[in-house]
Amino acid sequence: MKEHKSGNVTYIAVWAALVVLTAVTVAVSYVHLGMMNVVVALLVASVKASLVALFFMHLRYESRLVWGFALTPIFFLILIIAGTLSDTLFR
Amino acid sequence: MKETTLNGEQPPNGDASPRGYLEAKGFWSWAYTLDHKRIGVMYLYTTLFFFLLGGVFALLIRIKLMFPGQYIFTNQTYNVLFTMHGALMIFLFIIPAIPSGLGNFFIPMHIGARDVAFPRLNLLSYWVFVAGIVVILFSLIRPMDTGWTFYTPYSARTAADVTTLSFGVFLIGMSSILTGLNFLVTIHKLRAPGMTWHRMPLFIWSMYATSIIQVLATPVVGITFLLLAMERVLGVGFFDPAKGGDPILFQHFFWFYSHPVVYVMILPAMGIISEIVPAFSRKPIFGYNAIAYSSVAIAVFGFFVWGHHMFVTGMSSTAAIIFSLLTYSVAIPTAIKVFNWIATMYKGSITFESPMLYALTFIFLFVVGGLTGMFLGALGADIHVHDTYFIVAHFHYTMVGGTVMGLLAGLHYWFPKMTGRMLSEKMARPAWLLMFIGFNVTFFTQFILGFEGMPRRYAEYPAQYQALNIVSTVGSWILAAGILIMFANFVHGLFRGPPAPPNPWKALSLEWQTGSPPPTENYPEIPTVTDWPYGYAGKQT
Ligand SMILES: [Cu+2]
Numbered sequence: 001m002k003e004h005k006s007g008n009v010t011y012i013a014v015w016a017a018l019v020v021l022t023a024v025t026v027a028v029s030y031v032h033l034g035m036m037n038v039v040v041a042l043l044v045a046s047v048k049a050s051l052v053a054l055f056f057m058h059l060r061y062e063s064r065l066v067w068g069f070a071l072t073p074i075f076f077l078i079l080i081i082a083g084t085l086s087d088t089l090f091r
Numbered sequence: 092m093k094e095t096t097l098n099g100e101q102p103p104n105g106d107a108s109p110r111g112y113l114e115a116k117g118f119w120s121w122a123y124t125l126d127h128k129r130i131g132v133m134y135l136y137t138t139l140f141f142f143l144l145g146g147v148f149a150l151l152i153r154i155k156l157m158f159p160g161q162y163i164f165t166n167q168t169y170n171v172l173f174t175m176h177g178a179l180m181i182f183l184f185i186i187p188a189i190p191s192g193l194g195n196f197f198i199p200m201h202i203g204a205r206d207v208a209f210p211r212l213n214l215l216s217y218w219v220f221v222a223g224i225v226v227i228l229f230s231l232i233r234p235m236d237t238g239w240t241f242y243t244p245y246s247a248r249t250a251a252d253v254t255t256l257s258f259g260v261f262l263i264g265m266s267s268i269l270t271g272l273n274f275l276v277t278i279h280k281l282r283a284p285g286m287t288w289h290r291m292p293l294f295i296w297s298m299y300a301t302s303i304i305q306v307l308a309t310p311v312v313g314i315t316f317l318l319l320a321m322e323r324v325l326g327v328g329f330f331d332p333a334k335g336g337d338p339i340l341f342q343h344f345f346w347f348y349s350h351p352v353v354y355v356m357i358l359p360a361m362g363i364i365s366e367i368v369p370a371f372s373r374k375p376i377f378g379y380n381a382i383a384y385s386s387v388a389i390a391v392f393g394f395f396v397w398g399h400h401m402f403v404t405g406m407s408s409t410a411a412i413i414f415s416l417l418t419y420s421v422a423i424p425t426a427i428k429v430f431n432w433i434a435t436m437y438k439g440s441i442t443f444e445s446p447m448l449y450a451l452t453f454i455f456l457f458v459v460g461g462l463t464g465m466f467l468g469a470l471g472a473d474i475h476v477h478d479t480y481f482i483v484a485h486f487h488y489t490m491v492g493g494t495v496m497g498l499l500a501g502l503h504y505w506f507p508k509m510t511g512r513m514l515s516e517k518m519a520r521p522a523w524l525l526m527f528i529g530f531n532v533t534f535f536t537q538f539i540l541g542f543e544g545m546p547r548r549y550a551e552y553p554a555q556y557q558a559l560n561i562v563s564t565v566g567s568w569i570l571a572a573g574i575l576i577m578f579a580n581f582v583h584g585l586f587r588g589p590p591a592p593p594n595p596w597k598a599l600s601l602e603w604q605t606g607s608p609p610p611t612e613n614y615p616e617i618p619t620v621t622d623w624p625y626g627y628a629g630k631q632t
Contacts, residue, residue: 076307079394083410084343087398090407 014055021048111511111608125210126611130217131195132509135502137221138192141183142495146574148176153533153567159554169550170236177239178256182263183224185494186352189359190305191220191270193501194298196509198274200602200609201292203283203618208276216269223262230256238548240349243330243341247322254323257316264309267355271305274298283601285620289383292600292624293376296383297362300390304351304358308394312348315341339404346397354393356490357457358386360497361428364450367504368432369625370598371447372439376625378431385424392421399468403477411470418468425461429454444596445519449500452527456492460485463538478548481541484534491530499577506581507595511608512588518580525573532566600624 025044028037054060059070112128121129152172155162164172195213199206207213233252237245246253278299282291319341321327328334330341369376376382398406398414432454441447463485466472476482506514536559541547545556552560594603601624605614 072307076394080311080343080347083347083395083398083414084340086413087339087343087401087406087410088337090409091405 010055014051017051018048109511109606111606112611113511113608114611123214125206125214127195127199127207127210127213128509128609128613130213131192131197133217134187134195134220135192137224138184138188141179141224142188143574143578145176145180145184146571148172148179150567150571152176153564155550156552156560157557157564159552159557159560161551164550166550167236171234173548174235174238175231178227178235178260180490181239182260183227185356185490186267187220187263187270189363189494189498189501190274190298190301190355191216191267193363193498193505194274194301194359195270197505197602198277198295198298199281200605200613201295201600202278202281202286203601203614203620204277204281205612205614205617207273208280209273212269212273216266216273219262219269220266223259223266225259226262227256227259230259240345241316241319241341242345243319243322243338244332246319247330254320257319261313261316264313267305268309271302271309274302275306278302283617283620289379290620290623291383292362293365293379293382293386294359294362297358297365297386300386301355301358303387303390304355304393308348308351308355311344312352315344315348318344339401339406342401342404343397346400347394350397350400351390351393353489354389356494357497358389360453360494360501361386363497363501363504364432364453365428366598366600367446367450367500368435369439369627370504370596371444371450372436372441373627374435374439375627376431377434377437378427379623379625381427382431385427388424389421392417392424396421399473402470402473415468415470419465422461422465422468429458429461444503445514445516445523446500446504446596448520448523449496449503452523453493453496453500456488456496456530460488460490460492463488476541478546479541480537480545480547483547484537484541487534487537491534502581504596505602506584507591508602508607508609510585510588511591511606512584513591513595514580514584514588518576518583522573522576522580525569525576527573529566529568529570529573533563533570534566536560536563536566598624599626 021044025041028040028044031037033040053070059066112126121133124130151164152169155164155169155172195207230252233250235251235253235256237249237251237253241253241257278291278295318327318329322329322331322336326334328336330336330338332338365376365382396414396418398410399418402411402415443451463481467476467482467485503514503519506512540556540559540563543556545552591607593605593607595607596603601614601618601620602609604618
């Protein structure tokens with residue numbers, strides 16, 4: 001973990017991006033896209049979560065080991081969703 | 092491996108006391124202890140108590156099942172009895188007994204460390220475990236009747252205290268996560284100088300794989316129970332179809348944890364067998380790498396197969412086919428282990444002391460349990476025997492024939508090290524024989540009953556199945572007699588057993604190179620390791 005000086009500018013930029021993305025989520029919910037509504041909402045949410053993890057939680061500046069700990073649960077989340085969908089999508 | 096003894100000296104007893112880590116006396120010396128050995132012993136006492144209690148429930152269930160109709164208990168009492176038998180045995184005995192009990196004691200000793208990485212966390216995990224037990228006992232005020240699997244929609248509706256019991260299991264799960272985390276860090280960070288990954292005893296590899304599962308799978312069941320509690324208390328419809336929920340979703344979540352957790356039960360037992368078989372065959376272990384990696388492979392593959400519990404619940408046939416195929420993949424690393432143990436024994440100088448008897452019993456019974464698991468992984472066969480006594484027999488062959496026999500092998504193997512006293516072989520052998528006969532009489536009959544179609548879980552059954560049920564019940568008495576003699580041997584050994592030498596089995600792993608019982612710090616000096624622990628007969632293969 002090395003010391004870094006991204007400073008307040010980065011934090012404010014990330015915060016602004018999060019606000020914009022929230023606005024996008026709200027706006028899209030008024031447009032009728034069928035199944036794509038869910039896809040867009042999840043996509044925006046994922047980008048926001050990544051921004052928070054990368055900058056606010058400093059993941060961007062961490063070692064490979066910490067990255068491993070962050071990514072493993074995501075793999076298991078994908079696994080449980082994929083496994084469950086293989087059931088519900090084909091019933 | 093001679094070099095790995097402490098500076099080549101005769102194993103000394105460390106700090107002068109012949110009682111080693113058992114020197115301090117009194118309640119608080121145990122309740123506040125940070126010594127991994129004492130915490131392990133406390134876990135063993137606690138879990139073995141629930142083994143006996145769960146066993147009493149089992150005997151009561153078997154007595155009722157001698158008669159097809161209602162007998163002794165009301166059917167509701169029967170439901171409570173088999174639920175408590177399952178819940179206590181699974182959550183308070185089989186899951187924690189080997190990892191938290193023997194694992195706590197022997198992981199630091201095996202890798203040449205003085206303690207686990209986080210001793211305070213270790214003590215916390217024990218007391219969280221006890222807190223979980225207290226909560227579970229509270230739930231007996233309105234006792235559970237759902238079976239140990241808590242299936243919705245019934246568990247969401249019953250008046251029984253599902254919420255309290257699931258909160259108790261939540262705490263037990265938390266304790267399990269803390270222990271697994273502690274072990275992972277310990278194995279990574281505290282190995283003695285020279286203890287490379289490929290010089291670690293295979294018990295450590297299996298405990299490493301076990302800990303991975305504990306850390307990654309247990310949170311899922313914790314969250315599942317939280318969702319169930321929200322459904323019961325707040326009326327949120329996660330699993331209730333009337334509110335847009337899906338009752339099968341509960342089973343997906345539940346088995347996402349509960350299938351991997353069968354490997355939390357069986358992998359540590361496999362690790363014990365991998366220690367005992369070479370020591371009592373006086374031969375180097377065959378296929379060290381294969382056994383080590385297959386432990387990790389079982390842990391990983393085990394996450395991909397949970398759907399095989401749901402073939403007849405209305406799951407899509409696409410999912411059923413996928414999960415059936417994946418289930419077969421777990422058989423491969425399991426078979427690798429069995430073949431390597433047999434190859435280790437081939438042309439060895441085998442002796443049949445009690446640890447080896449239990450280890451051989453493990454291999455034999457576990458192969459029966461594992462192969463019948465393959466029947467159940469096959470979609471067609473599973474539909475025929477699902478929810479019959481075939482399943483009951485299958486998982487008792489893996490859990491009792493496997494895990495419990497592995498635990499008993501370990502207890503007989505390490506009793507001299509843990510207590511500083513020897514067990515009586517004269518008592519251990521008849522106890523083993525009774526258990527072996529009793530177990531097979533009890534459960535092999537259940538394979539036949541299941542194949543003939545006797546459904547599981549019901550208190551009553553058609554009269555045509557009575558004869559074999561009586562045989563099975565008599566078997567449970569033989570099994571119980573064996574267990575009683577074994578416990579009598581434990582108690583006798585604990586107080587009256589002759590003093591144990593440091594290394595009664597002439598085994599090569601590190602824990603035998605220090606005193607029996609070990610000193611508080613395990614080793615007067617941290618040993619330097621120059622070889623693997625399986626150099627029996629002086630050659631490596
Ligand atoms: Cu399973």
